[in-house]
Amino acid sequence: MERFAALLDALALTPSRNAKLALLADYLHETPDPDRGWALAALTDGLDFPAVKASLIRSLMAERVDPVLWTLSREYVGDTAETASLLWPEPFGERLAAPTVAEVVATLHATTRTTAPTILADLLDRLDVNGRYALLKLATGAMRIGISARLAKVAFAQAFTVSVEDVEEYWHGQSPPYAPLFDWAANGAPPPRTDLLPLFRPFMLAHPLEAESLDLSQYAAEWKWDGIRVQIVHVAGETRVYSRSGDDISATFPEVTAALTTPCVLDGELLVRGAHQGGETGGAASFNALQQRLGRKIVSKAMLAEAPAFVRLYDLLIEDGEDLREWAWEQRRTRLEALVPRLDATRFDISQVIPAKDFDDLAEIRSRARDEAIEGVMLKRRDSPYVAGRRTGLWYKWKRDPLLIDCVLMYAQRGSGKRSSFYSDFTFGCWNGDPDAGAELLPVGKAYFGFTDEELKFLDRHVRQHTVGKFGPVRETDKSLVFEVAFDSVHTSKRHKSGVAMRFPRISRIRTRQARARGGPARYAESPDRRLNR
Amino acid sequence: MTMAPPFSWLKPEPFGLHIVPADAWIDPARAVDTALVTHGHADHARGGHGLTVATPETLAIMALRYGVLETGSTPVAYGETVTLKGGVKATYVPAGHVLGSAQILLEHAGERVIVTGDYKRRADPTCPPFQVTPCDVFVTEATFGLPVFRHPPIADEMAKLLAARENDQGRCVLVGAYALGKAQRVIAELRAAGFADTIWLHGAMERMCRLYEDHGVDLGDLQPVAGVPKAALANSIVICPPSALNDRWSRRLPDPVTAMASGWMRVRQRARQRGVELPLIISDHADWDELTQTITQVNPTETWVTHGREEALLRWCELTQRKARALALVGYEDEDD
Numbered sequence: 001m002e003r004f005a006a007l008l009d010a011l012a013l014t015p016s017r018n019a020k021l022a023l024l025a026d027y028l029h030e031t032p033d034p035d036r037g038w039a040l041a042a043l044t045d046g047l048d049f050p051a052v053k054a055s056l057i058r059s060l061m062a063e064r065v066d067p068v069l070w071t072l073s074r075e076y077v078g079d080t081a082e083t084a085s086l087l088w089p090e091p092f093g094e095r096l097a098a099p100t101v102a103e104v105v106a107t108l109h110a111t112t113r114t115t116a117p118t119i120l121a122d123l124l125d126r127l128d129v130n131g132r133y134a135l136l137k138l139a140t141g142a143m144r145i146g147i148s149a150r151l152a153k154v155a156f157a158q159a160f161t162v163s164v165e166d167v168e169e170y171w172h173g174q175s176p177p178y179a180p181l182f183d184w185a186a187n188g189a190p191p192p193r194t195d196l197l198p199l200f201r202p203f204m205l206a207h208p209l210e211a212e213s214l215d216l217s218q219y220a221a222e223w224k225w226d227g228i229r230v231q232i233v234h235v236a237g238e239t240r241v242y243s244r245s246g247d248d249i250s251a252t253f254p255e256v257t258a259a260l261t262t263p264c265v266l267d268g269e270l271l272v273r274g275a276h277q278g279g280e281t282g283g284a285a286s287f288n289a290l291q292q293r294l295g296r297k298i299v300s301k302a303m304l305a306e307a308p309a310f311v312r313l314y315d316l317l318i319e320d321g322e323d324l325r326e327w328a329w330e331q332r333r334t335r336l337e338a339l340v341p342r343l344d345a346t347r348f349d350i351s352q353v354i355p356a357k358d359f360d361d362l363a364e365i366r367s368r369a370r371d372e373a374i375e376g377v378m379l380k381r382r383d384s385p386y387v388a389g390r391r392t393g394l395w396y397k398w399k400r401d402p403l404l405i406d407c408v409l410m411y412a413q414r415g416s417g418k419r420s421s422f423y424s425d426f427t428f429g430c431w432n433g434d435p436d437a438g439a440e441l442l443p444v445g446k447a448y449f450g451f452t453d454e455e456l457k458f459l460d461r462h463v464r465q466h467t468v469g470k471f472g473p474v475r476e477t478d479k480s481l482v483f484e485v486a487f488d489s490v491h492t493s494k495r496h497k498s499g500v501a502m503r504f505p506r507i508s509r510i511r512t513r514q515a516r517a518r519g520g521p522a523r524y525a526e527s528p529d530r531r532l533n534r
Numbered sequence: 535m536t537m538a539p540p541f542s543w544l545k546p547e548p549f550g551l552h553i554v555p556a557d558a559w560i561d562p563a564r565a566v567d568t569a570l571v572t573h574g575h576a577d578h579a580r581g582g583h584g585l586t587v588a589t590p591e592t593l594a595i596m597a598l599r600y601g602v603l604e605t606g607s608t609p610v611a612y613g614e615t616v617t618l619k620g621g622v623k624a625t626y627v628p629a630g631h632v633l634g635s636a637q638i639l640l641e642h643a644g645e646r647v648i649v650t651g652d653y654k655r656r657a658d659p660t661c662p663p664f665q666v667t668p669c670d671v672f673v674t675e676a677t678f679g680l681p682v683f684r685h686p687p688i689a690d691e692m693a694k695l696l697a698a699r700e701n702d703q704g705r706c707v708l709v710g711a712y713a714l715g716k717a718q719r720v721i722a723e724l725r726a727a728g729f730a731d732t733i734w735l736h737g738a739m740e741r742m743c744r745l746y747e748d749h750g751v752d753l754g755d756l757q758p759v760a761g762v763p764k765a766a767l768a769n770s771i772v773i774c775p776p777s778a779l780n781d782r783w784s785r786r787l788p789d790p791v792t793a794m795a796s797g798w799m800r801v802r803q804r805a806r807q808r809g810v811e812l813p814l815i816i817s818d819h820a821d822w823d824e825l826t827q828t829i830t831q832v833n834p835t836e837t838w839v840t841h842g843r844e845e846a847l848l849r850w851c852e853l854t855q856r857k858a859r860a861l862a863l864v865g866y867e868d869e870d871d
Binding site: 009012013014015065066068069072073076077078079082083086087129133414416420421 | 680682684780781784785800803805809810811813843845849850853
């Protein structure tokens with residue numbers, strides 16, 4: 001438990017992703033089974049012990065600490081588990097040996113509401129202050145240290161020098177403490193069986209298209225839809241919908257989950273139907289409409305009626321137990337086209353292959369596409385197998401050219417980690433009319449990448465030399481710097497004063513010369529009304 | 535004849551404690567004619583007083599910070615007593631906080647009052663330890679006056695610091711520490727732990743370290759970090775004021791591990807807010823156990839709490855049937871300790 005406690009503290013205080021990975025990989029490599037498996041579960045999914053809740057901690061403390069001193073301490077520290085770990089009275093005499101993570105988990109699993117107070121108190125007595133903190137966080141399932149499932153998998157792969165794709169595939173369907181997974185990775189045992197469970201298979205991804213042209217006799221072109229990439233799995237009567245990161249989002253889209261009854265694994269884009277601009281009637285709405293459905297655990301009937309979801313299918317990985325991933329894309333496509341008519345047509349359709357004569361024709365078709373739900377074009381090698389991750393030469397994405405707009409730097413904030421001494425998070429705005437006629441400069445977005453290290457130094461210096469106000473960590477600048485912002489799309493937003501929000505904004509270029517030449521408040525950034533609508 | 539009420543000769547005013555018969559002030563927050571100063575930290579020792587009464591070490595620190603004290607100063611060594619106007623006697627007793635820090639024992643009208651300034655009970659190689667002295671009124675600080683504050687043994691924190699230095703990526707460890715007291719204590723404790731390498735200093739640290747050395751505190755090899763190439767600082771320890779930790783200044787260092795030596799580091803959120811990777815729980819103030827232990831040992835008739843988290847300490851006094859009150863004194867800040 002001490003090592004786990006140390007890991008928890010180190011992870012919480014380490015800003016860089018690589019350093020977090022190294023810490024986690026080292027822990028997984030060095031810690032024996034089953035502790036490392038339980039620790040991994042605690043850090044990612046969270047373990048659930050129904051008999052241990054925050055109220056139990058409060059009542060344990062009420063028996064040991066004066067209520068006024070407890071309240072003052074809790075208010076100062078801001079976290080119940082941490083306050084309790086600090087205030088817990090050290091037992092008299094020598095402390096018993098600290099429990100292992102596995103012992104803690106087994107003990108807590110076996111508790112009932114009646115036994116929980118004594119059992120938790122006994123465990124607390126055996127730990128030092130950091131150990132107590134780790135125990136209480138583990139027991140109440142509130143780690144909050146920013147370890148995503150993805151990060152944990154990458155760390156796992158790093159710890160045992162195995163591929164992340166394999167880890168992703170075998171991880172699913174395993175439950176803590178993941179003994180077969182560790183046995184495979186650490187001891188070379190055969191990988192866990194995965195064919196009879198509704199498991200996630202790692203997605204095949206695309207590289208951005210950099211070549212000038214591709215031979216369309218080798219590559220097929222499809223639309224790239226602007227929804228969320230999903231995998232729908234049906235096996236042995238169970239269906240799951242997985243997001244690109246492998247998160248189970250079946251409950252968020254129950255209408256899609258319920259619609260698949262054919263044993264298969266499908267890859268597609270989840271979209272919602274609704275009002276849209278420029279596309280065919282009854283098609284997909286813009287990403288904005290889909291956003292309202294994301295992140296919801298409970299889906300109301302109204303929501304299901306207003307923004308019904310469906311999946312536009314790209315690929316077929318497994319059909320009826322037959323793994324097609326080694327097959328050529330063309331053959332899989334034929335199987336997919338044969339399968340789609342047998343699926344529920346309200347929930348599934350197929351992403352059409354674009355009938356382009358040659359690459360120039362495709363470029364022409366792409367430039368004319370006005371459907372809001374189109375993000376660009378995908379180019380897939382006709383003989384490509386379905387492989388996990390990004391493999392050079394197989395799939396390319398050719399996004400629509402980004403939209404560009406000149407914006408005025410308004411506020412800046414320092415970054416974190418290596419950027420903690422740099423002003424590197426920028427809020428920028430546009431005038432909502434003619435500045436000379438009393439128009440206001442309104443914030444339209446925030447960006448913290450897109451610039452080079454040299455440009456960052458320039459921006460940092462600019463912020464420091466042009467500060468006109470400070471609000472806590474935020475500096476307001478004199479609005480003399482203009483940069484060009486690239487973004488993928490724009491949608492209306494009630495949360496922004498300007499009424500619009502950009503998707504994926506990044507700084508594409510600093511207009512140093514203009515800014516220096518004109519100085520003063522930059523009036524040439526155009527109004528959001530004119531430039532932000534497309 | 536009516537007797538004056540007890541301790542009425544010592545009046546808490548918003549900007550300091552006023553010794554009425556002597557017309558003198560203890561650690562006043564603004565310039566006065568006569569000031570009794572407990573120690574050299576800027577929130578207690580302000581410049582511009584007519585006469586400053588303090589230990590020779592504190593006077594040296596003030597001279598370093600404010601230039602020569604032109605108008606006048608009276609040095610009082612530990613254990614010495616001076617008689618002020620109105621027959622008030624003041625004795626300076628070690629407080630164990632920083633070099634020169636003193637509790638001031640005031641005696642008047644048969645009553646004894648101790649004003650602690652800031653203090654701690656842990657051993658500190660840079661100053662003599664706090665002395666428990668009996669009194670009627672004990673005027674105590676309460677910077678860490680919450681039961682969550684329990685400073686760990688300093689040896690544990692030194693071990694953490696030395697372990698962080700031995701990383702394999704050639705990073706240095708940058709320790710944020712108060713320029714007066716904390717920095718020198720950390721250096722002296724590193725030396726006590728057997729660390730003999732050069733310790734690198736931010737420019738703001740140098741003169742105070744020299745002053746400590748002039749007063750007989752051996753700090754080993756110290757070098758200014760200015761102008762030293764990055765590569766030469768790999769796996770070294772650099773000490774700077776807390777404000778420089780995330781400042782542009784730190785860009786000259788090889789990918790520093792940011793450490794902060796402070797009692798506030800006990801609370802995780804505080805460490806996170808400051809972007810500290812290596813919190814070192816090292817304080818020159820009494821923690822909760824030291825505060826309550828000290829009040830118990832001194833065992834005064836009344837306890838007055840000057841600054842810090844006084845509510846909890848007052849509650850503890852209530853629970854242990856001790857008479858206590860909070861003095862609403864302004865201007866004592868210790869965000870960085």
